[in-house]
Amino acid sequence: MKTIKQQSAFSLIELSVVILIIGILVIGISQGSRIIKEAKLKTAQQLTTSSAVNSISGLRLWAETSLEKSFDANEAINGTIITSWYNTNTQDVNLNGTRFQSVSDRRPIYINAGINGLPTLRFDGIDDYLLSSLPLMATDQLTVFMVCKRSAWVSRATTASFTNVADGGDGFTPTTFVFSSEASAATFVSERGGVGAITTQPHPGNNKPYILASIFNGTNNILYLNGSASTTGITSGNFLIDRVVVGSRIAGNNPNISWNGDISEIIVFDKALSVAERKGVEAYLSQKYGIKVN
Numbered sequence: 672m673k674t675i676k677q678q679s680a681f682s683l684i685e686l687s688v689v690i691l692i693i694g695i696l697v698i699g700i701s702q703g704s705r706i707i708k709e710a711k712l713k714t715a716q717q718l719t720t721s722s723a724v725n726s727i728s729g730l731r732l733w734a735e736t737s738l739e740k741s742f743d744a745n746e747a748i749n750g751t752i753i754t755s756w757y758n759t760n761t762q763d764v765n766l767n768g769t770r771f772q773s774v775s776d777r778r779p780i781y782i783n784a785g786i787n788g789l790p791t792l793r794f795d796g797i798d799d800y801l802l803s804s805l806p807l808m809a810t811d812q813l814t815v816f817m818v819c820k821r822s823a824w825v826s827r828a829t830t831a832s833f834t835n836v837a838d839g840g841d842g843f844t845p846t847t848f849v850f851s852s853e854a855s856a857a858t859f860v861s862e863r864g865g866v867g868a869i870t871t872q873p874h875p876g877n878n879k880p881y882i883l884a885s886i887f888n889g890t891n892n893i894l895y896l897n898g899s900a901s902t903t904g905i906t907s908g909n910f911l912i913d914r915v916v917v918g919s920r921i922a923g924n925n926p927n928i929s930w931n932g933d934i935s936e937i938i939v940f941d942k943a944l945s946v947a948e949r950k951g952v953e954a955y956l957s958q959k960y961g962i963k964v965n
């Protein structure tokens with residue numbers, strides 16, 4: 672009897688030790704993954720602050736998701752609704768205060784491990800969007816980059832619309848630009864309002880991160896998907912852009928048809944980037960988000 676009691680007491684001690692070891696291991700693993708995650712974020716921040724974007728002239732808007740200054744500290748928490756996504760344009764201090772403002776409860780959510788394990792903004796495909804006024808861009812040249820990942824296709828949803836408030840901003844006039852519109856599940860469209868200048872690319876599908884770049888050089892519009900060029904669209908005349916809507920298109924001056932997925936970065940220049948400049952920005956985005964470019 673004595674022996675049995677001793678054995679069971681010993682078993683309890685053993686069990687406690689095992690539980691303690693498991694506990695230490697769990698803490699160790701979770702701390703380890705936290706350290707890896709923090710290192711990954713630090714690397715992304717360094718890639719951002721040293722990227723080619725900083726040295727290319729004509730930068731008008733740059734919003735990304737790894738820097739502390741991109742969000743309010745109390746909103747940069749996993750699962751939190753975002754009211755502001757700050758323009759971190761490093762070239763014009765007067766534009767640094769410009770921010771995307773959300774409307775009522777149609778706000779995207781901050782996800783701390785999105786594309787490539789980095790923070791991202793998640794748009795619900797129902798009514799989410801971010802809207803911002805911009806100093807007027809009167810230009811026949813325009814370059815826009817975006818890093819996105821679609822969760823589900825919503826007919827005619829658009830990752831970003833560039834419009835003019837005074838002309839109704841419907842995206843149907845030649846002063847406007849609709850980026851990454853998805854009339855079909857299998858195709859992106861970059862389109863200038865009214866006059867077309869349409870270019871298309873095959874869509875990689877749901878849950879696949881990608882880098883898109885659209886470049887208008889005054890006569891041509893080319894849409895690049897992960898560095899590969901579309902056919903050429905024909906364009907002429909000035910854009911008059913003073914507003915950007917991220918995660919939706921515009922109808923009757925109101926956001927309309929929301930895009931369903933994650934958006935991690937948007938970069939806008941008021942000029943057509945050269946091949947070397949485009950490749951420089953794509954190389955930065957490729958490294959940061961782990962997306963292969965051609």
Ligand SMILES: [Ca+2]
Binds near residue numbers: 797
């Ligand atoms: Ca919503």
